[in-house]
Amino acid sequence: MQNKSKANPLVVILGTGGTIAGAGDDVGYVAGQVGVPQLVAAVPALKPRALEAEQIAQVDSKDMSHAIWQVLARRVAHHLARPEVAGIVITHGTDTLEETAYFLHRVLAPAKPVVLTAAMRPVTSLQSDGPQNLLDAVTLAAWAGARGVLSVLNGRVHGPVEVRKALPFALDAFSSGEAGPVALIQEGQVRGLRPWPAGDALGLEALATDPAAWPRVGILVSHAGVDGVVVDALVAAGARGLVVEGTGNGTVHAALLEALARAQAVGLPVWRSTRCTGAAVVGAPEGALTSAGDLSPAKARIELMLRLLTSAA
Numbered sequence: 001m002q003n004k005s006k007a008n009p010l011v012v013i014l015g016t017g018g019t020i021a022g023a024g025d026d027v028g029y030v031a032g033q034v035g036v037p038q039l040v041a042a043v044p045a046l047k048p049r050a051l052e053a054e055q056i057a058q059v060d061s062k063d064m065s066h067a068i069w070q071v072l073a074r075r076v077a078h079h080l081a082r083p084e085v086a087g088i089v090i091t092h093g094t095d096t097l098e099e100t101a102y103f104l105h106r107v108l109a110p111a112k113p114v115v116l117t118a119a120m121r122p123v124t125s126l127q128s129d130g131p132q133n134l135l136d137a138v139t140l141a142a143w144a145g146a147r148g149v150l151s152v153l154n155g156r157v158h159g160p161v162e163v164r165k166a167l168p169f170a171l172d173a174f175s176s177g178e179a180g181p182v183a184l185i186q187e188g189q190v191r192g193l194r195p196w197p198a199g200d201a202l203g204l205e206a207l208a209t210d211p212a213a214w215p216r217v218g219i220l221v222s223h224a225g226v227d228g229v230v231v232d233a234l235v236a237a238g239a240r241g242l243v244v245e246g247t248g249n250g251t252v253h254a255a256l257l258e259a260l261a262r263a264q265a266v267g268l269p270v271w272r273s274t275r276c277t278g279a280a281v282v283g284a285p286e287g288a289l290t291s292a293g294d295l296s297p298a299k300a301r302i303e304l305m306l307r308l309l310t311s312a313a
């Protein structure tokens with residue numbers, strides 16, 4: 001697969017599993033069956049490209065773990081440091097793609113493109129979207145000027161803060177909400193729409209400890225009839241922080257707020273996000289909870305966990 005030159009920049013593909021590597025019918029398939037070399041072989045247009053492949057994991061991404069994230073972040077950093085590597089593609093499941101994207105963004109904030117891609121249909125489906133998504137991801141990873149952690153699906157390039165799986169079965173399942181995509185890929189050309197994602201990297205040192213010891217941050221949902229039982233259970237289980245998925249602009253049921261105040265009183269940071277998808281919590285709604293701003297509850301959990309890991313919560 002190797003053949004590197006300036007006209008044909010080297011891209012490293014890291015496989016982690018997901019439907020893109022799945023086999024079976026559109027609903028009854030098993031994710032994470034096919035290795036990266038077979039995924040590449042299914043895309044004739046990738047044949048002349050300079051590619052390297054490495055299998056990091058082979059999981060259904062609903063089962064993504066902190067341990068896999070630690071290995072993945074280290075391998076991504078390793079390949080990014082190689083001057084001959086133009087960019088990296090990560091094949092992933094759709095279910096937690098947005099979490100892995102945000103995690104890598106915060107830890108590495110890379111100056112080269114790190115492009116996650118996935119598929120809503122397995123390669124055995126009549127509507128398989130994996131081959132085109134993989135081709136688009138390689139195109140973007142080799143694109144001069146592209147940078148940051150990006151996700152490519154259905155011709156749209158999403159940033160790590162905004163990207164979200166919005167629909168559970170549709171082929172066009174991913175959205176950047178009100179912000180919109182960062183770029184489009186049309187006929188093999190990248191059309192930029194917004195600046196590439198950038199930020200301050202926490203660095204791999206943040207991940208030095210055993211993932212089993214990474215701080216527990218729980219996510220709770222505010223809903224009609226809720227009480228504080230889950231909050232108290234999480235505190236008793238040793239949670240170090242909490243994210244509440246509030247209603248509307250991050251508002252929280254009074255019964256839940258009472259329990260969250262008890263958690264804060266014993267030193268836990270509590271962040272407020274929203275059940276609404278596609279937009280941020282605006283301003284600082286009533287009460288003493290920190291706003292998660294643009295972050296979805298799942299991404300706010302990652303952010304708070306990383307801050308606790310680096311003692312900056």
Ligand code: ASP
Nearest residue numbers: 018019060061093094095
């Ligand atoms: N459950 C699969 C996964 O996330 C779904 C997919 O990839 O589309 O690995």
